[in-house]
Amino acid sequence: MDLPLDGKVALVAGATRGAGRGTAVALGEAGATVYCTGRTTRHRTSEYGRRETIEETAELVTAAGGTGIAVEVDHLQAADVEALVRRIDDEQGRLDVLVNDVWGGENLVEWNTPVWEHSLDAGLKMLHGAVDTHLVTSHFALPLLIRRPGGLVVEMTDGTREYNATHYRLSAFYDLAKWAVLRLAFSQAEDLKPFQCTAVALTPGWMRSEMMLEHYGVTEANWRDAAAVNPHFAAISESPRFVGRAVAALAADPDLASRAGGSFSSGGLAREYGFTDVDGSRPDCWRYLTEVQDAGLPAASQGYR
Template identity: 65%
Template sequence: MTALSDRIAVVAGATRGAGRGIAVELGAAGATVYVTGRSTAGRRSDYNRPETIEETASLVTAAGGCGIPVVLDHLDPAAVAALAARIDAAHGRLDLLVNDVWGGELLTEWNVPVWGHDLDRGLRLLHNAVDTHLIAAHHLLPLMIRRPGGVLVEVTDGTADYNAGRYRLSPFYDLAKMSVIRMAWAHGRDLEPHGCCSVAVTPGWMRSEMMLDHYGVTEAGWREAIAREPHFCISETPRFLGRGIAALAADPERMRWNGASTSSGDLARIYGIDDLDGSRPDCFRYLVEVQEAGLAADPTGYR
């Protein structure tokens, strides 16, 4: 595929999970992708995970694009400004910014009210999940508005409609994920006059590296985890969301998405996209109609 062969992209927070899956699929569509993260060869981040940003860049290139690793902390405005200057010098523009920085898995205390949640951990979660996105937008969007057609993607958990009626089991997590959705809407108001758009997207139940490790399975044998958690049958790879974002970025009518909140399942339906195994999981419809309805786990009609 070469649908994005002339595009310059940044995927912020691309070391693993959704960020890596998105970056690889942008590469598969031919894009030049700057992939950013803190985990580098020889120095792990506080996640202490084996994945590195250099590995992600190699996967992007192997997929058909050009992967460029950039080691930085998105809480450091000077580092992000330096990235913007580097892209400006090399290309003079930016066509796609994917804000996927999160960093809250080890900070969230589930089913704990605000007065019981560790305050330092909760505030750090918000800094990681919200401040980083604003810093990236501040420094990188000026490159995007130089010509029409640019796309800002804010990655979150849950759609606006889904999250609005549900408490996401932590006041800090709830606020972080809703803030990103609102952020996408607000940026859309500013980008529209420049012919650029902004959209919030969410994966479904994603089989990230951390999730697979949590269940003690590999991607090849992920179905073994269904015995432990039956509703894991609706899960998807990180590449599924990546395929949807690549299709959206290549859509000549992408401005129709400006300010919207959508999911990997919705993008797959609209653009006719399948996951790596040829299935088309629709996680959020499944969550509402099956899991939250108290029905037995059964993905029939949902993937």
């Protein structure tokens, strides 16, 4: 069994569900030890009120072939993050991959609402959750990561640099949150270059997160039935594992440094590295959005999956 990340240690910040969980499990598939952090545990639930827990994620990592370790962390709390990194250092003595995936804004966005009408409290909370958490985590984690050359930081966002530069993301707060993370990847890449480590920005496509599946009234087992509600989603959506496999492919790339500061998508990297989604397909969402959905064409996955 090929385990290209055997012996590597990863921290997935925000691994409770969605892209974070998918990434943690994909890193486990590749043999990594993965610290899975978040606020929802089997004993405590965040204000999200969701049922997914970090313990479940860690168990999925281990079942996939890696070693999953669940740690309850609020990434807005510097003391929590500092203690987490100290624990990783004490237990592993290294950190090879940091995935900044904390977000928490799904219930805060007011779509198609101008900035002066959008709830200010909700908008600022969204920015704190999407940006401050990443900065706090990197502040404490990067001194451990740079001890060894080849370390990788992945800033998980929504949209590539190219797409977000020309498309308004339907909320000033959301637009700024996702653009800030793209820029943060570029900035951290500059800081990391002298240590032969790198940072990149990565976006999933139209991801079948737990919340998205519920929105369309389907499950991972019958997600194609969502065509009755949104045929584009059914045509191009991807599992959370897909973007995780993109992270694993980056982490195993001996030429990773050449990607420093870049902005990538799961579909784009699948074409380059050859990995597939859990169903064996290679959905290319961002190309599809531009060439099909935004162009007003009928949904059709041919040539995009």
